[in-house]
Amino acid sequence: MKALVYHGPGAKAWEDFPMPALLEDTDAIVQVDTTTICGTDLHILKGDVPSMTAGRVIGHEAVGTVTEIGAGVKTIAVGDRVLVSCVTACGTCRYCRAGSFGQCLGGGGWILGNRIDGTQAEYVRVPFADNSTYPVPPGVSDDELLMLADILPTGYEVGVLNGQVRPGDVVVVVGAGPIGLSAITSAQLFSPSLVVAIDMAASRLEAAKSFGADVVINNAQQDAVSAVRELTADLGADVAIEAVGVPATFELAVDLVRPGGHVANIGVHGTSATLHLERIWARNLTITTGLVDTYSTPTLLRLLTGRQVDADRFVTHHFGFDEFDTAYDVFSRAGETGALKVVLSK
Numbered sequence: 001m002k003a004l005v006y007h008g009p010g011a012k013a014w015e016d017f018p019m020p021a022l023l024e025d026t027d028a029i030v031q032v033d034t035t036t037i038c039g040t041d042l043h044i045l046k047g048d049v050p051s052m053t054a055g056r057v058i059g060h061e062a063v064g065t066v067t068e069i070g071a072g073v074k075t076i077a078v079g080d081r082v083l084v085s086c087v088t089a090c091g092t093c094r095y096c097r098a099g100s101f102g103q104c105l106g107g108g109g110w111i112l113g114n115r116i117d118g119t120q121a122e123y124v125r126v127p128f129a130d131n132s133t134y135p136v137p138p139g140v141s142d143d144e145l146l147m148l149a150d151i152l153p154t155g156y157e158v159g160v161l162n163g164q165v166r167p168g169d170v171v172v173v174v175g176a177g178p179i180g181l182s183a184i185t186s187a188q189l190f191s192p193s194l195v196v197a198i199d200m201a202a203s204r205l206e207a208a209k210s211f212g213a214d215v216v217i218n219n220a221q222q223d224a225v226s227a228v229r230e231l232t233a234d235l236g237a238d239v240a241i242e243a244v245g246v247p248a249t250f251e252l253a254v255d256l257v258r259p260g261g262h263v264a265n266i267g268v269h270g271t272s273a274t275l276h277l278e279r280i281w282a283r284n285l286t287i288t289t290g291l292v293d294t295y296s297t298p299t300l301l302r303l304l305t306g307r308q309v310d311a312d313r314f315v316t317h318h319f320g321f322d323e324f325d326t327a328y329d330v331f332s333r334a335g336e337t338g339a340l341k342v343v344l345s346k
Contacts, residue, residue, distance in 0.1 A: 003057045003121030004324050009047030014324045017057065020117065020125035025072035028129035030064040030084055034142040034345045035119050037331045038086075038150055039177060040268050043245070044113075045328075048270030052114055059120030060086040060112040061149035063142045066133075067123070075130045082133040084119060086150040087294045088112060089131040096131070102291035108132070110291060120324065122346065134297060137305050143343055147182075147311040148300050151341070154266060154292040155182025155243070156300065160190065162288040163239040163264035167191040170232055173213070174224075174253050175243035176204035178314060178340050179266055181211045183241045185309065188212050194231065198224050198252075201335035211313070225255050232258070242266060247273035259283045266290075317342040 003017035020029055038061060044052045052058075062084040066076050076082060089096045090106025102109055108128055112118045117125065126132055136145060160183055165171055169192045173180045176199040184195055196215045197208035205216040217227050228237055236258035242250050245267025251274060253263050263285060275287075303309040316339050319327040327342045334340070 001122040002321065003117070004059065006044060006052060006054060006056050006058050008054045010045060012045060012058065012324075012328070014322065017121065020123055022068060022070050023125065024127060025070035026128050026130065027070045028066050028073055028076060028126045028133065029068040030062065030082065030124050030126055030133070031067050032062045032064045032119055032122060032124055032346065033081070034063045034146055034343060035059055036061050036146055036149075036341055036343050037120075037327060039179065039245075041113070042332055043268045043270055046270060048268065049114065056113070057117035057119075057121050057124075058113050059118035060110065060114065061146060062119035062124060063136065063145050063149075064124070069129065073129050076133055076135070081136040083136060083145050083149060084112070084124065084126055085132050085134065085294050085297060086110065086112065087132070087292060088127050089294075090128050091131040099295040100293050101131075101295060102293040120344075122321070134301060137301060140305060141312065142345070143315045144304060144311040146343060147314050147341065148297055148304065150292065151178045151182045151314065152186065152300050152309070152311060153294045153296050155179055155184075156186035157292055157294075157296050158266045158288075158290040159183035159241040159243065159264050160186045161296075162290055163241055163262045164286075165190045165192060165239050168193045169238035170194045170196070172196040172198065172228055172237040172240045172253075172256050173208075173243055174198045174240065174249045174256070175267065176201070176208040176213075176216075177243065177334065180241070180243035181207060181314065181340065183243055183266065184208060184211045184213055187241075189303075189308075196228060196231065196237070203335060203338040207338075207340060219252070224252060228256050237261060239264065245269050247271060251276065254280060254285070254287070257285060259285075261285060263287045314341045315343050316340045319344045321346050
């Protein structure tokens with residue numbers, strides 16, 4: 001088969017690769033029909049994820065068709081079309097029993113395209129398939145469903161739920177890429193009084209408006225802290241969601257919230273960020289971090305099928321499997337290309 005293989009920082013190739021095989025009776029083999037590129041994949045290519053080693057297939061999101069199952073797989077069958085979640089769950093360890101699948105102790109967690117071969121390939125082995133795949137519901141396109149593999153659960157869980165967004169809150173999202181837009185989308189489920197998006201790319205701020213942001217701020221052109229204070233009678237935001245993953249944006253998010261506010265960090269950080277306790281120790285802030293657990297996927301599937309969430313609008317570009325280099329180039333230059341999510345299909 002063909003697969004996109006990581007060869008160290010800055011190096012990848014679409015090349016011949018051995019077909020995956022069942023290793024455990026709880027495994028499934030899925031023929032990948034549709035996959036996408038995540039911002040985390042860009043972090044991998046920068047060398048920010050040391051657990052990813054050369055020679056491994058990239059990718060952790062897919063919709064595909066089951067071609068083989070182990071003897072212990074009970075809920076899916078050969079021929080079923082499924083969503084492959086970015087997080088794998090053994091289902092029995094203490095963290096999985098608590099719904100914290102990202103911290104799985106039984107061999108799961110974020111392993112696809114990280115600790116084992118991933119989904120940017122013609123076929124992928126999915127461990128613990130009963131707990132880590134979801135049947136494709138009728139009337140839902142691959143493009144829509146693919147957004148539930150990672151970005152929508154991440155924005156919802158790690159951003160909105162961890163940030164404890166409540167009705168009437170002022171919510172500021174720092175970074176209007178796909179994850180930030182997911183946070184904007186899911187924040188609106190909780191009726192905030194104001195949603196503010198901050199970014200330095202005009203195209204992404206335009207996207208934020210179309211996704212429901214009430215106010216957009218280009219922090220390359222104006223002071224974001226002053227602007228948010230003007231909007232909030234000098235208090236600051238109730239919730240600030242960091243969706244970039246660089247020190248400056250984390251520190252900005254901390255400065256944006258009012259005393260007693262919440263900072264929810266989603267971004268994947270490859271370098272150290274400073275926590276200015278000398279300035280914030282008395283402000284009663286709650287700061288959360290997190291890897292998505294995907295416990296919300298069933299809820300988001302219901303919202304998607306009920307058309308209460310519009311996932312299709314995240315997709316801006318389509319490519320074939322033989323166009324991975326072009327797709328990565330377009331996605332990595334999102335400020336210029338206007339790319340949100342790029343979808344690759346066989």
